[in-house]
Amino acid sequence: MAIYRFRVSFEDFDEVVREIDMKSTQRFEDLHKAIHRSTGYDAEKSSSFYVSTDHWIKGDEIAYLPNQRKIDRGVNLMENVKLNSLIEDPHQKFYYIYNFDRPFDFHVELIKIILETDPNIQYPYLFKSVGEAPKIFDKNNPGALAATVAPAVNEFDFLNELDVVPEDTEELEAMGGTGINEKEQGDEEEEEHDNESFTDDEDYEDEGYGSKEDDY
Numbered sequence: 001m002a003i004y005r006f007r008v009s010f011e012d013f014d015e016v017v018r019e020i021d022m023k024s025t026q027r028f029e030d031l032h033k034a035i036h037r038s039t040g041y042d043a044e045k046s047s048s049f050y051v052s053t054d055h056w057i058k059g060d061e062i063a064y065l066p067n068q069r070k071i072d073r074g075v076n077l078m079e080n081v082k083l084n085s086l087i088e089d090p091h092q093k094f095y096y097i098y099n100f101d102r103p104f105d106f107h108v109e110l111i112k113i114i115l116e117t118d119p120n121i122q123y124p125y126l127f128k129s130v131g132e133a134p135k136i137f138d139k140n141n142p143g144a145l146a147a148t149v150a151p152a153v154n155e156f157d158f159l160n161e162l163d164v165v166p167e168d169t170e171e172l173e174a175m176g177g178t179g180i181n182e183k184e185q186g187d188e189e190e191e192e193h194d195n196e197s198f199t200d201d202e203d204y205e206d207e208g209y210g211s212k213e214d215d216y
Contacts, residue, residue: 034124
């Protein structure tokens with residue numbers, strides 16, 4: 001049984017790359033879910049692969065959770081289509097759209113065919129991962145971003161804990177990341193310094209008044 005190695009990259013974030021090994025007899029649904037195990041996204045979204053030309057022109061569609069219009073049209077379903085049934089070229093390409101509600105476009109290219117499986121590997125297998133997948137907005141919670149990777153246990157997420165929305169991050173950066181404007185912070189420090197000077201001078205005398213020993 002052959003192993004297909006696919007190179008998966010975002011169309012708009014080509015620095016983010018995943019290379020995934022698949023058995024030739026596995027199905028497009030397996031590849032779909034493997035991609036999103038590697039990105040941290042929710043795989044249960046309406047998505048489609050398209051058989052593609054070398055110039056990323058979309059052809060036949062293979063769908064996951066299609067809408068009724070596509071079902072009525074008789075679209076191919078990912079759970080029914082094996083990878084090897086649509087591999088016609090050693091560098092076969094597929095155009096892939098994830099989540100039609102808030103889509104991300106991917107380029108998926110077959111880059112290597114390995115003739116034997118490795119008995120020590122469970123497929124699909126993430127062979128290589130480069131770059132962090134971009135965060136996506138959660139439409140069910142517009143004020144928050146859906147994390148691409150689950151945060152470490154007990155890790156304090158400063159932005160999420162304070163319910164900071166994306167539009168506020170530039171203002172927060174201008175504040176030095178502390179929530180205090182640099183000018184305001186400087187004014188507070190200067191005021192504290194003046195107060196310290198006053199309280200430390202026990203023998204402070206107001207201008208225009210002499211000591212008790214002055215002659216009247």
